[in-house]
Amino acid sequence: MSISPPDDLVASVTFDDRGLVPAIAQQEGTGEVLMMAWMNAESLRATLETGWATYWSRSRGELWRKGETSGHLQRVRAVHADCDGDTLLLTVDQTGPACHTGTRTCFTGRELVMPPAAVDPEEAAR
Amino acid sequence: MSISPPDDLVASVTFDDRGLVPAIAQQEGTGEVLMMAWMNAESLRATLETGWATYWSRSRGELWRKGETSGHLQRVRAVHADCDGDTLLLTVDQTGPACHTGTRTCFTGRELVMPPAAVDPEEAAR
Numbered sequence: 001m002s003i004s005p006p007d008d009l010v011a012s013v014t015f016d017d018r019g020l021v022p023a024i025a026q027q028e029g030t031g032e033v034l035m036m037a038w039m040n041a042e043s044l045r046a047t048l049e050t051g052w053a054t055y056w057s058r059s060r061g062e063l064w065r066k067g068e069t070s071g072h073l074q075r076v077r078a079v080h081a082d083c084d085g086d087t088l089l090l091t092v093d094q095t096g097p098a099c100h101t102g103t104r105t106c107f108t109g110r111e112l113v114m115p116p117a118a119v120d121p122e123e124a125a126r
Numbered sequence: 127m128s129i130s131p132p133d134d135l136v137a138s139v140t141f142d143d144r145g146l147v148p149a150i151a152q153q154e155g156t157g158e159v160l161m162m163a164w165m166n167a168e169s170l171r172a173t174l175e176t177g178w179a180t181y182w183s184r185s186r187g188e189l190w191r192k193g194e195t196s197g198h199l200q201r202v203r204a205v206h207a208d209c210d211g212d213t214l215l216l217t218v219d220q221t222g223p224a225c226h227t228g229t230r231t232c233f234t235g236r237e238l239v240m241p242p243a244a245v246d247p248e249e250a251a252r
Contacts, residue, residue: 006241012238024150033159036213050244082233110207114202
């Protein structure tokens with residue numbers, strides 16, 4: 001299934017009660033999950049029209065073209081909605097680090113180490 | 127940076143005003159983004175303790191061990207928080223399809239086709 005053009009695309013997405021939808025950015029080729037941010041209808045439309053990932057900054061209350069200040073832009077190759085249309089997956093080509101902390105992804109080096117019992121298949125067998 | 131054990135891990139995560147955090151499930155090895163669902167503190171604790179991805183069903187208002195009914199379980203290999211601790215990335219080994227529609231991922235075949243102008247680098251040049 002594919003949908004176009006922009007207004008139809010935007011209308012096909014289910015935004016939450018704040019008018020937002022979570023958008024996951026994944027690096028083309030490597031498959032790295034770079035970050036998750038939020039889009040409103042306007043930012044999704046801007047993303048689809050320009051091909052640059054554009055999010056909604058909840059803290060600043062404004063459109064935010066990712067990398068506009070830092071230069072760490074995301075060229076969007078594809079956008080997929082999920083089965084119930086309330087989450088987006090962006091396939092992007094990320095320039096430089098995706099994270100404002102300077103790491104490649106926002107998840108780099110931030111592991112929650114699981115207890116040994118959870119990692120042992122015997123212990124975790126149903 | 128790594129954090130343990132479970133209660134400390136859970137305390138390190140920032141839940142939203144509904145007590146939830148988005149959790150992205152990614153297939154180990156292939157890097158496929160399988161789905162995004164929500165966790166509350168209880169479901170994150172259950173995930174970390176059992177090693178089986180356990181979400182919070184917003185529609186049913188209950189803990190939901192993914193695949194409990196369908197058998198399409200997710201064995202959790204690692205959990206990473208993002209830079210501001212309000213999104214989780216689960217590295218999992220998915221049994222069967224991740225999506226209740228029967229597709230491998232919840233994003234399979236649901237592309238929002240971008241307008242040609244957005245795909246053309248000339249048009250989209252800043």
